[in-house]
Amino acid sequence: MFLPEGSQDETGVQISNRLRAYEIFRQVTYNKSFRQISTPVVEYAQTFTNDVAGMDLLSMLKWFNGEGEIEVLRPDWTTAIARAIAGQHPSKQKWSYQGSVFRFDQENTESRQAGIEIVHADRFFGEAESLLTAIAYLQQLEIDQYVIELGHTGIFEALVAPFAFTELEEEQLLQAMHDKRTDLVEAIVLKAGNAELAESLLALIDAYGSRDIIKQYRQKWSDREDLIEVLTNIEKLIDLLEASGVSEVIVDLGRVKNLPYYDGIMFRGFLTNDGSTCFSGGRYDRLYKQFDITTSAVGLAFDVDVLAKHMKPEQEPDKICILASPETHAIAEKHRIAMDEPVVDIQYELKDQSVYHTVYEVVEEDGQYKVVEK
Numbered sequence: 001m002f003l004p005e006g007s008q009d010e011t012g013v014q015i016s017n018r019l020r021a022y023e024i025f026r027q028v029t030y031n032k033s034f035r036q037i038s039t040p041v042v043e044y045a046q047t048f049t050n051d052v053a054g055m056d057l058l059s060m061l062k063w064f065n066g067e068g069e070i071e072v073l074r075p076d077w078t079t080a081i082a083r084a085i086a087g088q089h090p091s092k093q094k095w096s097y098q099g100s101v102f103r104f105d106q107e108n109t110e111s112r113q114a115g116i117e118i119v120h121a122d123r124f125f126g127e128a129e130s131l132l133t134a135i136a137y138l139q140q141l142e143i144d145q146y147v148i149e150l151g152h153t154g155i156f157e158a159l160v161a162p163f164a165f166t167e168l169e170e171e172q173l174l175q176a177m178h179d180k181r182t183d184l185v186e187a188i189v190l191k192a193g194n195a196e197l198a199e200s201l202l203a204l205i206d207a208y209g210s211r212d213i214i215k216q217y218r219q220k221w222s223d224r225e226d227l228i229e230v231l232t233n234i235e236k237l238i239d240l241l242e243a244s245g246v247s248e249v250i251v252d253l254g255r256v257k258n259l260p261y262y263d264g265i266m267f268r269g270f271l272t273n274d275g276s277t278c279f280s281g282g283r284y285d286r287l288y289k290q291f292d293i294t295t296s297a298v299g300l301a302f303d304v305d306v307l308a309k310h311m312k313p314e315q316e317p318d319k320i321c322i323l324a325s326p327e328t329h330a331i332a333e334k335h336r337i338a339m340d341e342p343v344v345d346i347q348y349e350l351k352d353q354s355v356y357h358t359v360y361e362v363v364e365e366d367g368q369y370k371v372v373e374k
């Protein structure tokens with residue numbers, strides 16, 4: 001029997017690491033006073049595809065229900081949680097969650113996330129607390145080789161705003177900026193007759209690196225109050241990260257949103273050894289506008305599959321074995337419970353003694369059963 005493309009079975013270390021990653025996340029967020037939230041795996045497509053959320057139905061696992069409505073497997077936690085907590089009291093601000101999302105446009109159809117969402121809180125607080133939680137979590141996982149990247153949706157949007165692009169052109173431009181394809185960006189913008197914009201967007205593609213970039217752009221944009229505000233926002237977060245001992249911070253002024261609902265700061269964490277993205281997030285106040293709520297909303301989600309791949313495997317404790325038989329299995333089990341050892345295996349037959357530190361057996365003596373070392 002085969003599996004559909006994008007699905008796979010798993011065994012062993014990847015699973016135990018994932019479960020540990022989930023447990024450590026639960027603990028870290030519990031210690032920081034987050035409340036747990038869970039939403040159903042099956043939802044209406046409309047929750048994710050409406051104009052505000054803006055996600056692409058094509059990438060979702062979907063079907064029609066009996067009433068002819070389209071239902072999907074949860075493609076995104078952030079949008080589902082916004083739906084779920086729109087009616088909650090605003091004093092509840094910090095939410096944490098863990099579980100799968102399903103999307104066709106990723107290498108694996110199912111991917112596991114552990115994330116946080118901070119709503120109705122002070123704007124800077126939400127951004128700072130998101131990043132500090134990410135740092136605390138990585139530290140608990142003993143992952144220390146990573147880089148945090150900061151970007152902002154406001155830059156591209158402010159530069160493009162004065163020019164008229166069709167929806168399709170703007171989408172193509174976003175994709176080309178995302179892929180840092182200078183040739184495509186130039187072609188799309190020049191075709192629309194905006195030579196001046198082409199120049200600033202092409203420069204932006206290279207506006208990537210240490211915080212010095214911000215200094216340069218402060219001068220370049222000195223007459224643009226809106227853009228200076230964006231730079232200040234990014235700079236304050238770099239200060240916070242540096243004060244927390246994270247020196248590997250990258251600024252990407254040319255970054256465009258990877259999810260349609262972002263509207264403000266965007267952050268990503270990359271693992272240095274293979275460049276994989278371990279977390280991603282940002283500000284998304286606009287998602288709440290669909291519920292007529294004007295608020296601050298920001299969060300991030302870890303890719304738990306990526307984390308599991310990079311975590312050191314748990315050290316295996318010494319294993320003990322009790323040899324039993326169908327008649328003595330229950331007695332062996334009683335002993336196993338009483339032994340208070342981390343791993344006690346019960347077997348009827350010893351196939352490979354070398355995997356055990358100590359082997360016991362159940363023996364009968366004067367009509368009584370005893371467990372003795374073999």
Ligand SMILES: N[C@@H](Cc1c[nH]c[nH+]1)C(=O)O
Pocket residue numbers: 076077078079115116117259280281282283284298299300301
């Ligand atoms: N839902 C986003 C991550 C995120 C959480 N909060 C804000 N953004 C993602 O799947 O990439």
